[in-house]
Amino acid sequence: MINKFWNMTLEEIKNGFTFNSKLDKYVCNICGKEFENGEIFKIENRYFDAKKMIKLHIQRDHLEVLQILMSYDKKYTGITENQKELLSIIYSGMTDIEIAKKMGVSAATIRHQRFTFREKAKQAKLYLAIYELAFQGMEKNKNKPDSKDDIVEVHNGAKMVDDRYFITKAEEDQVLFTAFSALTPLKLKIFSSKEKKKIVILKKIAEQFERNKRYSEKEINLILKEIYEDFATIRRYLIEYGFMERTTDCNEYWLK
Known part of the structure; x- marks a missing residue:
């Protein structure tokens, strides 16, 4: 959601894409599609470098960046x-x-x-x-470089940002400690009914999936079953809380 724009410059937000220097890729702000620097892309009988291709991608697949930015709720844009x-x-x-x-x-x-x-x-x-x-x-x-009072970033797909997302790093660490019996491999022992804890748990589970990869429902279930016995509940909440999306026929799932 709006959180994804936090570390972007004004020009990056207006352009609709960013350049990830670590991955050496241009990344679409809207759908997350990546174009590796140095690669040549062919469309019909024309060839484009990565920077030209990301611009073309936005024009062809997303039309106007202005309209997409204005589609966000008033609480984000004012x-x-x-x-x-x-x-x-x-x-x-x-x-x-x-x-x-x-x-x-x-x-x-x-x-x-x-x-x-x-x-x-x-x-x-x-x-x-x-x-x-x-x-x-x-x-x-500040005295400590990694303060436990730091507020945890809200995940991009959050559908309604409210007090549930006001979570400090110290709170997050405590939830992870009590809810999971192991972090490697990830094993959930308690799926809390409390909203803040639920968000922390789902965020950690969502990290087990690759961005920009499509999963079948069977693949989702296999991964979640290794983490928690009631995998269907976890799958449902990953969708409900905006960590993942799926097609209407439930054949494909992906991270938001």
């Missing part, structure tokens, strides 16, 4: 449905008078809204600079 509609129309290149006629308002109203968008963008940039400086200072000055 943008209302009416504002989304106006931004989409502005993106289309229409003049203030044309937009006003389309939306049934005055041109002055449209100009005022564009001014508001601009001022909000200025505030957002300044806020981000202040935030980064403040927390960089905290990291620099």
Whole structure:
């Protein structure tokens, strides 16, 4: 979900892809598809390098990055449905008078809204600079390099981020210690009914699957059965909590 954008630059978010220097791959922000640097990709009778291919992939498979970003809920973007509609129309290149006629308002109203968008963008940039400086200072000055008070990152597929996801590293470690009898290989002894603990457990189990790989239901069951006897319950919650997705016929599963 929105968490995946946290460590990206503004340009990476706008472009729709990032470059993973460790893997030497370009990665699509939207679907996770990877294009290895140095590899040549052929489409019909044309050849593309990885950087050109990731751009082409986004254009062909995902259309407009703007629309995808605006599809996120207001609690993540701060943008209302009416504002989304106006931004989409502005993106289309229409003049203030044309937009006003389309939306049934005055041109002055449209100009005022564009001014508001601009001022909000200025505030957002300044806020981000202040935030980064403040927390960089905290990291620099705290006594322990790996503080147990650090908040655990929310997984990308989380469907509704609320207090359940407010989990510190210390809490996560304690849940892992009590819920699992072994971490290598992974063996779950207690699947807690408490929401925070459930999320920590499911996150750890999800790490047993490879990203960008499709699994059959049989393969999913075999992996989960080695971890916990009631594998069907774990499989259901992995889907319900947004750690995994599946096709409507349940023939294929994959990490979100």
